[in-house]
Amino acid sequence: MDQRLQRRRRAAKKKQKSGLTKLLQDLSPNFRFSTKYAHLACDQLVCLLLPLVGFFRDSARVIKRCTKPDRQEFRRSALAITVGFLIMGFLGFIIKLLHIPITNIIMG
Template identity: 50%
Template sequence: MSDVHDLLEIPRDFIKDGTQFMTRCTKPDQKEFVQICKAVGVGFLVMGAIGYVIKLIHIPVNNILVGAA
Protein backbone atom coordinates (compact mmCIF):
# COMPACT_ATOMS: atom_id res chain seq x y z
CA MET A 1 0.00 0.00 0.00
CA SER A 2 2.93 2.29 0.67
CA ASP A 3 4.12 1.90 -2.93
CA VAL A 4 0.77 3.11 -4.30
CA HIS A 5 0.84 6.06 -1.91
CA ASP A 6 4.38 6.95 -3.07
CA LEU A 7 3.33 6.77 -6.72
CA LEU A 8 0.38 9.08 -6.11
CA GLU A 9 2.53 11.52 -4.15
CA ILE A 10 4.83 12.29 -7.12
CA PRO A 11 2.18 14.03 -9.29
CA ARG A 12 0.82 15.89 -6.25
CA ASP A 13 4.27 17.26 -5.44
CA PHE A 14 4.80 18.22 -9.09
CA ILE A 15 1.50 20.10 -9.25
CA LYS A 16 2.17 21.80 -5.92
CA ASP A 17 5.66 22.91 -7.03
CA GLY A 18 4.30 24.06 -10.38
CA THR A 19 1.58 26.21 -8.86
CA GLN A 20 4.08 27.76 -6.42
CA PHE A 21 6.38 28.58 -9.34
CA MET A 22 3.59 30.14 -11.39
CA THR A 23 2.38 32.29 -8.50
CA ARG A 24 5.90 33.64 -7.92
CA CYS A 25 6.47 34.46 -11.59
CA THR A 26 5.87 38.05 -12.64
CA LYS A 27 5.91 39.77 -15.99
CA PRO A 28 8.96 41.95 -16.55
CA ASP A 29 8.36 45.69 -16.61
CA GLN A 30 9.41 47.75 -19.61
CA LYS A 31 12.84 48.63 -18.20
CA GLU A 32 13.67 44.98 -17.49
CA PHE A 33 12.36 43.91 -20.90
CA VAL A 34 14.55 46.47 -22.70
CA GLN A 35 17.55 45.36 -20.66
CA ILE A 36 16.94 41.72 -21.63
CA CYS A 37 16.57 42.71 -25.30
CA LYS A 38 19.85 44.62 -25.19
CA ALA A 39 21.65 41.67 -23.60
CA VAL A 40 20.29 39.29 -26.24
CA GLY A 41 21.28 41.71 -29.02
CA VAL A 42 24.81 42.02 -27.69
CA GLY A 43 24.98 38.23 -27.45
CA PHE A 44 23.94 37.90 -31.10
CA LEU A 45 26.55 40.44 -32.17
CA VAL A 46 29.34 38.80 -30.18
CA MET A 47 28.50 35.30 -31.44
CA GLY A 48 28.26 36.60 -35.01
CA ALA A 49 31.62 38.34 -34.74
CA ILE A 50 33.23 35.21 -33.34
CA GLY A 51 31.77 33.11 -36.16
CA TYR A 52 32.94 35.62 -38.76
CA VAL A 53 36.50 35.66 -37.39
CA ILE A 54 36.60 31.86 -37.25
CA LYS A 55 35.38 31.66 -40.84
CA LEU A 56 38.01 34.20 -41.96
CA ILE A 57 40.72 32.08 -40.33
CA HIS A 58 39.27 28.78 -41.56
CA ILE A 59 39.22 29.63 -45.30
CA PRO A 60 42.98 30.27 -45.76
CA VAL A 61 43.94 27.38 -43.47
CA ASN A 62 41.64 25.05 -45.40
CA ASN A 63 43.16 26.18 -48.71
CA ILE A 64 46.66 25.53 -47.39
CA LEU A 65 45.81 22.07 -46.08
CA VAL A 66 43.66 20.89 -49.01
CA GLY A 67 45.56 22.72 -51.70
CA ALA A 68 44.27 24.92 -54.47
CA ALA A 69 42.42 22.11 -56.22
Protein backbone atom coordinates in the same frame (compact mmCIF):
# COMPACT_ATOMS: atom_id res chain seq x y z
CA MET B 1 19.23 14.90 24.11
CA ASP B 2 17.08 11.79 23.83
CA GLN B 3 14.00 13.75 24.80
CA ARG B 4 14.61 16.21 21.96
CA LEU B 5 14.94 13.40 19.46
CA GLN B 6 11.76 11.79 20.74
CA ARG B 7 9.89 15.10 20.43
CA ARG B 8 11.16 15.56 16.88
CA ARG B 9 10.13 12.04 15.97
CA ARG B 10 6.67 12.57 17.43
CA ALA B 11 6.33 15.88 15.59
CA ALA B 12 7.44 14.26 12.34
CA LYS B 13 4.85 11.53 12.78
CA LYS B 14 2.12 14.09 13.39
CA LYS B 15 2.90 16.00 10.19
CA GLN B 16 0.23 15.12 7.69
CA LYS B 17 1.06 15.13 4.02
CA SER B 18 -1.51 16.47 1.64
CA GLY B 19 -2.53 16.00 -1.93
CA LEU B 20 -1.47 13.25 -4.28
CA THR B 21 1.73 12.45 -2.38
CA LYS B 22 -0.32 11.47 0.66
CA LEU B 23 -2.56 9.31 -1.47
CA LEU B 24 0.34 7.58 -3.20
CA GLN B 25 2.28 7.01 0.02
CA ASP B 26 -0.83 5.66 1.71
CA LEU B 27 -1.64 3.32 -1.15
CA SER B 28 1.80 2.00 -2.04
CA PRO B 29 2.44 -0.30 0.95
CA ASN B 30 -1.19 -1.44 1.24
CA PHE B 31 -1.63 -2.95 -2.21
CA ARG B 32 -2.27 -6.69 -2.03
CA PHE B 33 -2.50 -8.50 -5.34
CA SER B 34 -2.76 -12.16 -6.17
CA THR B 35 -0.04 -12.07 -8.82
CA LYS B 36 3.55 -11.31 -8.04
CA TYR B 37 3.95 -8.84 -10.93
CA ALA B 38 1.04 -6.59 -9.98
CA HIS B 39 2.98 -5.22 -6.99
CA LEU B 40 5.89 -4.35 -9.29
CA ALA B 41 3.51 -2.49 -11.59
CA CYS B 42 2.18 -0.53 -8.62
CA ASP B 43 5.72 0.38 -7.53
CA GLN B 44 6.53 1.54 -11.04
CA LEU B 45 3.37 3.65 -11.09
CA VAL B 46 4.29 5.25 -7.77
CA CYS B 47 7.87 5.85 -8.97
CA LEU B 48 6.47 7.50 -12.07
CA LEU B 49 3.86 9.66 -10.37
CA LEU B 50 5.89 11.00 -7.42
CA PRO B 51 8.40 12.94 -9.58
CA LEU B 52 5.52 14.28 -11.69
CA VAL B 53 3.76 15.54 -8.56
CA GLY B 54 6.96 17.30 -7.48
CA PHE B 55 7.40 18.79 -10.93
CA PHE B 56 3.85 20.16 -11.00
CA ARG B 57 4.21 21.57 -7.49
CA ASP B 58 7.45 23.35 -8.45
CA SER B 59 5.88 24.61 -11.68
CA ALA B 60 2.92 26.06 -9.79
CA ARG B 61 5.33 27.80 -7.41
CA VAL B 62 7.24 29.34 -10.33
CA ILE B 63 4.05 30.55 -12.03
CA LYS B 64 2.83 32.16 -8.80
CA ARG B 65 6.10 34.09 -8.45
CA CYS B 66 6.32 35.24 -12.06
CA THR B 67 5.53 38.87 -12.80
CA LYS B 68 5.21 40.81 -16.01
CA PRO B 69 8.37 42.87 -16.64
CA ASP B 70 8.11 46.65 -16.69
CA ARG B 71 9.35 48.70 -19.65
CA GLN B 72 12.86 49.28 -18.24
CA GLU B 73 13.41 45.61 -17.40
CA PHE B 74 12.19 44.57 -20.84
CA ARG B 75 14.58 47.01 -22.53
CA ARG B 76 17.51 45.75 -20.43
CA SER B 77 16.70 42.15 -21.34
CA ALA B 78 16.31 42.98 -25.04
CA LEU B 79 19.61 44.89 -25.04
CA ALA B 80 21.45 42.03 -23.31
CA ILE B 81 20.05 39.50 -25.80
CA THR B 82 20.96 41.72 -28.76
CA VAL B 83 24.52 42.17 -27.52
CA GLY B 84 24.82 38.41 -27.02
CA PHE B 85 23.61 37.72 -30.56
CA LEU B 86 26.05 40.26 -31.98
CA ILE B 87 29.00 38.82 -30.06
CA MET B 88 28.16 35.25 -31.07
CA GLY B 89 27.69 36.29 -34.70
CA PHE B 90 30.98 38.18 -34.72
CA LEU B 91 32.83 35.22 -33.20
CA GLY B 92 31.30 32.85 -35.74
CA PHE B 93 32.29 35.19 -38.57
CA ILE B 94 35.90 35.44 -37.32
CA ILE B 95 36.16 31.67 -36.90
CA LYS B 96 34.82 31.14 -40.41
CA LEU B 97 37.33 33.66 -41.81
CA LEU B 98 40.17 31.84 -40.05
CA HIS B 99 38.88 28.45 -41.14
CA ILE B 100 38.89 29.24 -44.89
CA PRO B 101 42.68 29.82 -45.28
CA ILE B 102 43.51 26.90 -42.99
CA THR B 103 41.34 24.60 -45.10
CA ASN B 104 43.02 25.87 -48.30
CA ILE B 105 46.50 25.26 -46.84
CA ILE B 106 45.61 21.73 -45.75
CA MET B 107 43.78 20.77 -48.94
CA GLY B 108 45.91 22.58 -51.48
